[in-house]
Amino acid sequence: MKKKLLSSILAATMVVSLAACGSASSDTTATTTETGDTQTAEADTTEAAATTQTASGDGITITMWTNDRHDMDYIQSAIDTFNSTNTDGITVEFQTVTDNYANQIQLAYQGGTAPDIVTGNGSDISINNFADTGIVIPLNDYISADEEYQKVNDPYNHMYEGYNVKDGNIYSVYSGVRSGVRVEYNTSLITEEIPSTLSDYVALAQKVTDEGAGQYYGIGLTSSGPFGRLLEASAQMSGIYPYDYVNGKFDFSGFKEIVEAGKGLVAAAYPDQQGVDNMRALFAEGQFALWSNASQEVSVFTNQIPVTGFEWGVAEVPTLDGTVKGALNMVPQKGYYILSSSPNQDAAWKVISYLQSEEVMKSYLENGYCLPITDYMAGIIDSSQTGRMVDFATQDYEDVYPPTPSINLTGDDYGTVLWNAVMGYVDVDEAIEDLNTRYNEALEADVASGTVKRLVIKDYDPLHPSKGTAEYLSE
Template sequence: MNFKKVLGLGLVAVLALSTAACGGGTGGGNTDKAANNKPATGNEQQTQGAEQPGEKKVLTYWTDDRHDQEYIKELIENFNSTNQDHISVELTVLSENYNQSVDIAFASNKAPDILRLKSANTEMFMKKGYLAPLDSYLTDEMKSKFDGLLMDGVNRFDGKVYSLPNSGLTLRLVYNQDLFEKAGISGPPASLQDMVDAAKKITDYGKKEGIYGFALNFKNPKSAFERSVREILSLSGYQGLGFDLKTGQFDFGPYSQVIEYFKQMHEDGSILPGAETLDIDPLRAQFAAGKIGMYLSFSTEPGVYKDQFPTTINWAGALAPTLEGKQVGTSEIVSAGTWIGINDKSANKDAAWKFMEYMYADDVLTAYHEKGFGISIVPSIAEKAKNPDTPGMEGFLVGEHDSLWPVTPNITPEGANYGDAFFKYILDGGDLQAVVSDLNARYNDALSKAVEKGDVKVSPDPSFDPSQLKAK
């Protein structure tokens, strides 16, 4: 299916479905290790006083993305050398524990002026008073450019806009074609049982050389499942973060079905040893070295293997397997509503907006798409942008099996989150139904309390049909 036709005719229509609730999961997650740029200091970040005309304004910009950092550095260097407003932007990449780092920075009055936002943290940051509304800055041209893309509960809260969209991420199975061929596997698995079987065959073939069939970044189980189970469930017709859109309640029953197959791969010895301490970048390094048969992740991976971990292996992306080999739903496009936000306590908000204007310019957004860092959801960009030329990106492009899903309530239960609870079951076993019942009880209790406080809005949709999310 033509990529631009899918975006132009189907994706924007699906965006309208994503307004039923607040919060939502993210895709990329904050799982990467901190990068090389130095953190901001108190001298770099001012949170009191007003901007003074003619003075040099140093802005700090924090992000939790690694895949696009070289391009972002180029953009910042160009902005710093060409803007006429004496503005200089300094980039800091803090991927691991990003949200906690932001909290600490605000608590110590050393927060950045500009923040990378995702659907999983925008609402949280807004409620904590971290983010400045952008409405007073938005020109008629920008309002027209993003018309139909601003979503309640994603980038707009209580009628105010806190971020603007750029691109979305697709989720795919990433697999080593060379290892598949050597292990006698004809192609990517269609069902979870196929995936279990393929992982075992690859491990049997290559174990003596340190090659294993499957891996995930289980150092952070929730992040690992958000880039794997989420995709499998959405294609199987279930919301991928454990929320039942029909009832407006959490139900981890479908989730547990996927976990059983993951546990089987663990018992088969098909998962890379030490995966419980594996972060995403070390996993990528192992995959680039030809030691992992397959894993699941975002459309950031082609950029990673082009710039961060160049590799000579033949690899590709494919739709994830489903519970029974049938695609009942769609692959969820994630992190599609937000990109950059401004610190509400910054003394340089006007300068920060000038940088944001630069970052949201057509040529920047077009290049971001064409370089393969994200798939544009802005119609005016998608219509004219060329398909990314990044090797491997062809397997991640938006097609007829991709769409946005309604967002999930963003709540925090007491006790272990579902990622930790299910990963413990994979490692130690136990009563899976008891794990599900406990998760359902704790998550729905937290949901009920959040609704009572007015922090979350839930609208059950008994008629929800995942097949209707498909782009036309």
């Protein structure tokens, strides 16, 4: 009897908790699948939030999240100035959120605790997810009504489909750009010019390693995304890209030569492949001569891990035959997005308009936090203030590639597999065949199920990938 009673109570408790949890989870499902309803529900929530805020005082509090740490102090000081000088009673609260950034925003949005503004670099804020689910709002109306903003930020010439733009709607305007990959080298160990072909580059690395006789090496390779640090950049400039934009499918067949050349680099490399900061420190210590990364290395080798024992030079990435046949990908930086849950979207725009004003942007760019993206700002800043950023100035062949479909891939991504081929863990032909099969099978399955759309750019130009007309197909 006692056992029966206990079992009944236990069963009832379980049913109640599961039912409670079940209803909560149904709500979650609604927010993730039914976009239209979500917005309505969120609007209700925001009205309530607005009432609370208005009741709490005369001022308006705007919360802003960022995942950038390198410019945190500068942005905070700009916000402090804004808070003390603006006449609209707006106070900005600024928070840095770096782990699982996109998921944190999405969770906060669902939980009704989302900030008013979020920042994002490149595709940190995946527009296909954030726009489709109505989390961020289009800024077209705000932009068209603000001529000063248009003059400084040139938004209509920096619309990157799939990054900050979808279906003609502008969801953010980038403040600057991070350059594509460059070669950084130790001028004490390498006195000659950096070769323009990949084979000569490998030979140079081997020569320095031989000269070093175990004391120093030709090149350093990291364990963290090693393929993207040099070989992928070299492939892009050689006209090789994982996605065939014209036919709307993945194609890795061009990577064989790149992988083969990479094997020579491994043979000439520093024996360990450690995390990026460890390898940077070893470069700064003169343990190897060739390193490659984008314009963030300016701040790293100037402040974070200063190079003091030698002069470091900057050169362009080598290509397969020494000519540039494709664009080098660069990453647009610091876009500001307004969340649909914000009860004070107009005030949020005022904050964005201030942070992307000529005054704030000039100082931001001169501090070297990123490169200017607009001709107007490039003409205004004093480049003598930007230090080594001048070595990473945007080249004609640099552009932003439209994001490829975000597929549900089985197994490792192409960067991992191609690096495994470079290291000799897998055969290069098998690796390429495996990637072509897995990527295209996943693409076909996801397009068929409606999870993603196929991106096709009929007038695709490998030297100007962002200039084509993107079409998103359901089949």
